[in-house]
Amino acid sequence: MTAIDPTDHLTAEQIEELGRELDAIRDEVIADRGEKDAAYIRKVISAQRKLELVSRGVLLFSIFPPAWLLGTAGLSVAKIMDNMEIGHNILHGQWDWMRDPKIHSTTWEWDHVSPAEQWKHSHNELHHTYTNVIGKDNDLGYGIMRVDEDQKWHPFHLGQPLWNFINACFFEYGIAAYDLELGKNLNKRRRKNPEFRARAKAVGRKIRKQVLKDYVIHPLLSGPSFLPTLAATFTANLVRNIWSHSVIMCGHFPEGVQVFERRSIKGETRGQWYLRQMMGSANISGNRAVHFMTGNLSHQIEHHLFPDLPSNRYAEVAVKVRALFEKYELEYVTGPLPKQVFSAWRKVFRLSLPNKKPEVRTPDREQELVAA
């Protein structure tokens, strides 16, 4: 926790009242959820599929540079749509209420090397429940970075700008490794754990299928355009990876976002949980295209408060949520994409070095809690 707690001015009663007001916002959307929302996600899915089909069709002729450019751009956008507005949100269960088995968190699979099932566990369950709690939420730096002064510095962190850049380029592989908790599971004993082996095998299978599709089958189908198509799919994956990495960095890393200690969430009430989501997330401001291409994760604060509400509703919810931030005198961290990306990167660089200020944390107490 940062030295000054920005929620200090709130009484326990106020925090519970805030929780009730947020519940009311959620109930309102649920009562109104219906045909229009269903039509929205179906339209997006249909558009994504058509765009992907057309782009891959164009890439069959990618030996001609204009076709390469057009196909690569289209495929990049299609992959971003698949991962962000469609995959991320369906896997959150945002569309389960439609009872359509084809658009459901239990059946959906995405254009990503991390199998949906594993990602749901590490993302929906661990990250969303323990948002920004040091030691519980591994999204804080993905286990390879230090993103808060309170985290202990290690010489390894000197390289974190480089690790972060590599992670951005191969983000989907980073996520797959992260879902497998590779760092923790690489020692000999853990490697032999049958449960870990099964999960690693599933990832291997998914990687094989994805690589075969993007780098073998589609280039082969392109015949003389083999190499340009290969380069195009590589580029599309790179664009998608850097884009989603940037968007996700903006969610919790920019300056002004709070992190929490393990002991602070013990016996947490609903109101306190909501408050932690509010203080632990940051938004991206922009036009409708920005919101759409980020899968509405530009409304990260609203998404963290209500991860199961349909993404197309976050924009209207944001107006009400922001009013609550003002009412309770809390800082709503938001800004345009370049500013937020810059802010997150600056933090990555800054924290690659040890703190200038002395640490306020008492390591002994932390150890005690870990042991308990």
Added chain:
Amino acid sequence: MTSATLRSRAWKLLEMVTTPLLPSDYLDLVSPLRAGADLRGRIEAVHPETGDAATVVIRPGRGWRGHTAGQYVRVGVDVDGVRLWRAYSITSPTNRQDGRVTITVKAIPDGKVSNHLVRRVKPGMLIQLDQATGDFVLPQAKPAKVLYLTAGSGITPVMGMLRDIEFDDVVMVHCAPQPQDVIFRSELHDLVAAEKLRLTEVHTATDGMLDIARLDELVPDWAERETWACGPAGLLDAAEKHWSEHGVQERLHTERFRPSIVVAGDGGEVTFSATGKTVDADGATPLLDVGEEAGVLMPSGCRMGICFGCITPLKAGAVRDLRTGEITEAEPGVLIQTCVSAAAGPCDIER
């Protein structure tokens, strides 16, 4: 290599091209009714029958295997964005030239699907279909004399039969509140005029409910007739009793529309059908806790309704969302979040 193995190899290759989706996900965009697709139908017309009933004309997908007169079909309709499944009798004859099938739907008060089908669907909409099923059908051998005993929308499967096969001697006794409530009334009267049917209408709003003992007077030879009866439970119970008292129960065929009456209460007996455990639960304890308490291995996650890691099929009964108070009733394919749902009456959780 046989053509079948060649085809399956080609399909495998196609799956590699479309992974992680399936080729069908793309084909559905252009041809949702093609052979090999999940069975669907396109609504082509909706014809009003009475003030609260309408016939829906459906063009089924290529996978439709046809039906036998008297059978029903389950249809999946998106109402306010939520897919709901209901069963309706098929009212079209089996030899309809254009290959379309019709269902005739009576809007029941508060009926989500029936009101949607009668009043809101438009030609062009897609619905999900199952294959036709049900054993309320005519036999292979033609009976000499037939009696159709129906009430309300119970006439729908019988209309499918009437339109399908002509018998030499057919009597129908049909109950409806008033003449204008009789579905297919003009068509029935045309059959009467053509001497293909003898019809007795019982108008219950003025005549009162049909007393089954009156059959002796309405259809003196009822006991000699092969009878198909469809209507409310009260009528069918009385008919079954009447026929067995006269020792002719084998001539009576009945169809009961499944009563889907779920009484949503506060707590109830929870059955974990896969484990075979039954316990009492109150209306405030999450079913996840109820199951774990009973020693059932329950999938779990965040325990606060956000991660969808605990969703489990609800096989029967009803549950209440502890956050919104919303009631969810069991239907095939319905999944619930056990960490934020409590029993709202007796229910069956597949764990």
